[in-house]
Amino acid sequence: MYQQLRNLSDKELISRARKLKDREAEGVLLERYSHLLVAVCLPSFRNNPGTNPQTLFPSLLQRLSNSLKTQTIQKANEWIHQTIKSYFANPEKQVPYYPSRDARDQLHTENRVEKAATNTIEKQALIAQVQKALSGLSTEDRFLVEQFYLENQTFTGLAAQKGYTTEKVRQLLKKAKSRLAMQLTNQTYVR
Amino acid sequence: MSDNFTHNEKLLKIFAGIRCLNKDQLPRYLEGRLTDIEKHLVEQHLVDCDLCYEALQSLQKEGQMEQYQTLSAGIQQYIRDSIKPVSQLQKMERYIRKSKKRESLLIYFWVVAFIAGGGAGLYLMQEYNRNKPVMARPAALPIVPAAAMSTTPPPDSARHQEASLADKSEIPVAAAPRKDTVKAAPPAPQKPAADSIVVTRAAPTPPAPKTEDSVKKPATAANTPKEEKEKDTPATTVAKTQAPPPATPPPAKPATSTAMDTDEFLYKAAMVYQQQGDLNEAISRYKRLTSNTGRVGELARYQLGICYREKKQNGRARRMFKEVVRMDGSMKQAAQQALDNL
């Protein structure tokens, strides 16, 4: 059973955990992200010697488990990241998680791309829309997007080329991508 | 298909949904041990994912890797322990007791057999070894949690008790002897070795550990069968002696654990080739995934069908779609539709 659950997508696991109260599905989902949770929390042990993994992780997991049952989760990674952040900001209070506008737009577009994979007409329409959205970007953003996605350039390659840090390259790409996603989402609703 | 079209099609890559980095990919990315295509996929994901990006930044700092490995094994074990329903645990316990009894009976039988007849005994031993996997595995599997349970409180109180009682080193111990804790396994050798994970990993895989075991007594008569026997049931040995040796199972386990994630990753990689129009490369990559019996295997077959259809190899395409239909999974309908349209 455990092995079968591992093959499910986040979305399927979340829905099993919520609707069927499937504890195993919840466990598989949390386990899938547990190493990232650990990695993100590591600095807190270093910066704050009072933090103990034996208390931190169980309470973080409990918080995730609570919110899994009550909140709408679209992107598990964003949900976990935000939950960790809000925990460190205020360990006493559980702040509800709301999917960001960014995440919704991106997910919407990702789903469309996935669906279009087997539908040539939809695919063509989508490509045309991406192209149109791309032409609305600044020259630099468009350059980065094209080099990164079409020419398979790496972060470090682009950073060297532009004289930026890799961090900055990633930031610019992230912003450009969310702008694209927003435009694409708006286009579909207007249509 | 024109170049322009494939180039345009690449635009959709921008919105390919790519999964978070798995447990091994984090260190592998930092150490530059990813293939170009894998690295590109990872970076595509990093553009969006603050969780993975921050995880990488945190691991980049010196000396974090060891703690990362230990703690992530611990947290995985913790999650598994706390979700296991009570009834299932009890069922498990009963089963363990039963199989333990069966095990000792088996051993007793072999002691008698060996004393009774030397040559005949050896023959029987070979027979036994041939049959062993079938008989031993069900016994070995559930016995392991017994060891885990002895160090871990029952799940009900697990959340609270573990938080206060368990000390840092206890988590990996509990994790060690579990057969099903695939991911938790790597740090297991840490306890006895009390060394860095890197050192333990680099060490050549030892042969089956020689721990004191009742199996030894009959085995003095024949050495080879004994070794094989121990290799077959490392879990039982561990459970009995309570001292997890840096045994063969841990290094072997990660392979199965990452197999799932890796397959999915390979699938995505194949899709990139397909999207770029390199059908032959995509086909050869999808083919390697057809051994996967899960969702990835199904998707790979479906995509193979699409690739063949694109190459006008309708016979092969039909065969693939038929296989997908037979798998009766989530792509069944799509495959049936594709078949009808062929």
Ligand SMILES: [Zn+2]
């Ligand atoms: Zn991620």
